[in-house]
Amino acid sequence: MYRPIVILLAIAVFVGAGMVLRTLALRPQPPLASAVERLPLDEVALADGLAQALRIRTISHAQDAPIDDAEFAAFHALLAQRFPRTFARLDVERIGAWSLLLHWRGEGDAAKPALLAAHMDVVPVEPGSETRWTHPAFAGVVADGYVWGRGALDDKSSLLAQLEAVERLLAQGYTPARSIYFAYGHDEEIGGANGAARIAQTLRDRGVRLAFTLDEGSAITRGVVPGIDKPVAAIMAGEKGYVSLRLTARAPGGHSSMPPEDSAIVRLAQAIERLAARPPPPRLTPPVEAMLVRLAPELPFGARLAIANRELLSPLLLRQLGRSPVTAALTRTTQAFTLVHAGVKDNVIPTEAYALVNYRLLPGTSIADVQAHVRSVIADERIELSVEAGFGNEAPPPSDPDAPEFALIARTVNEVFPEALVLSGIILATTDNRHYTDLRDQAYYFSPFVYTLADGARIHGTDERIGIGAYADMVRFYVRLLQNVGDDG
Incomplete structure (x- = not known):
């Protein structure tokens, strides 16, 4: 027994x-590489160059809002003036309204080219918050060890640092063995349809196949990962998709003194309650x-x-990962109830009520999957379900965090930031990178600036800034990355 x-x-x-x-x-x-000798740079001059770029109001207000052509023209003029070798030696094309595609032709060109992306547009300042800025959002002030202004983190610092690196390497007579593209969209903050999407179509029409793309989306964090003291460089290998679903309930209206048994508001509330109780299930992606x-x-x-x-x-x-909103978002398609609307007066029963539910899709989950989940959970055919028009997309397939291209970027991180722990993962938002999905073998997301919990509120928020030394380190990273990418060809 x-x-x-x-x-x-x-x-x-x-x-x-x-x-x-x-x-x-x-x-x-052990790290993939040893630290290289720290590149001497004039950090004050670099900070001044970034500050000049932050003074130009390249704002994306909304998808249907007009573009301020004068501001984008001024930004283009600044780039050409600050980086004369780059604009003389590289092939430079204006795509769409104000986006730029630069092509640094390689000597050998046996290897597939790489593409570095960034965007020149920024979000507006929230009305009423202007006085809360330490320095005006578009003053481009250098003070107290920082460069202050909208775009300091998202994403003019990446764009300027890449071009500073190219300009320096050209001055040294460097030419990469493989070709490198630089794609700078002008409308990333409103979806990239007229910027990165058109750049991608241009490359597609020319039959270009990329080894990898590198865009914004992550950084070097300090104090963000609980229990980890060392800085963490998160080179992400995927991004989420995006869709908003509209739930609409209709029922007889009337006077509030004689309410009917059926109600559009109650019916909609019941649907929301069911969805809140059963969000999409969690899972691990590669x-x-x-x-x-x-x-x-x-x-x-x-x-x-x-x-x-x-x-x-x-x-x-x-279950453990689900205890934090950040780690929970890494493991599930998130749903957020962002807008509810019904009624016009307190004594009138509305005939219609609707809600918008925003979903950020894990790679491998389609918009159709989300619709099926919502329909199944609500279990009420009287609720109309539709995809909200506008910005929305499937999640692109995730890339391989064990691929040689990832190792090349990680090696560069170890060379410039030797104390950093290199990780992978997926970003929780969307970027221009998704527009190049069918053109590349791998796609990664990383900007080489140091990011703390306090910086979370600065991106798209008040007092956006970057440290003078941190920005110089971005330039150092891109110099070394371009050398590694170019030599790898």
Whole structure:
């Protein structure tokens, strides 16, 4: 009678031993490269160049709003004036209204080209918040160790730092072995339809196939990952999709003194309540699994145990990740109830009520999947379901965090930021990078600036700024990256 128990205990010991062995195998890995000699730069001059760019109001207000051509023309003129070698030596094209495509032709061109992306447009300042800025949002002030202004983090610093790197390398007589493209959209903040999308179509028409693209979306964080003291460089390997669904309920209206049994508001509220109780289920995507595996050696034994044996312990792992809004968003298609509308007067029962629900889609989840989930959960055919017109897209397929192109970027990070722990994952928003999906083998998301929790409110918020030294390090990163990319050709 004891034999089955003994067998079960033996199996448990065997499985447990395997779990422990897999856990112990998650040890810290040595960096992919040694630090290179710190590149001497005139950091004050670099800061002044960025400040000049921040003074130009290249604002994207809305998809149907007019473009301020004079501001974008001034921005183009500034780039040409500040980077004369770049605009003389590289092929420079204006695409669409104000986007730019630069082509640095390689000497050998045996390898597929790479593409670095950034955008020149910025979001407007929230009306009424102007006085809360330490320095005016478009004054481009250099003070207290920072460059202040809208676009300092999102995303003019990336654009200017890339061109500063190209200009410096050209001055040294450097030419890459492989071609490198630079794609600078003018409408990323409103979807990129007339910027990056048209640049992508231009490359598509020319039969260009890219080894990889690198765009914004992540950074080097400090104090953001709980329990990790060292800076974390998150080179993301995917982004989410985006769609808003409109839920509409209709019912007889009338006078509030004689309410009918049926009500559009109540019917809509019931649908919202059901959706809130059953959000899309969590799951691990390959980039997030790679992130956890890279992070595990820095975590306590219990966390390493769950990550190393995630095939068996995924429910526990997903439950733990679900406790924080940030990590929960890494593991599920999120739903957010963002707008509800009904009625015109307090004593009139409305005949219609609607709500907008915004979804950020995990890679591998389609808009049709989300619609099916919503329809199943609501279980009420009287609720009309439609896709809200405007900005929306499927999530592009995730890229490989173990690909040679990822290793090349990670090696560059180790060379310039030797203390940083390199991770992967997916970004929780959308970028221009998605427009190049069918043109590249791999796509990554990373901007080499240091980002803290306090900086989270500055992007698209008040007092956007970047440290003078941090911006100089961005230039150092792009110099080294362009050398690594070019030499790899």
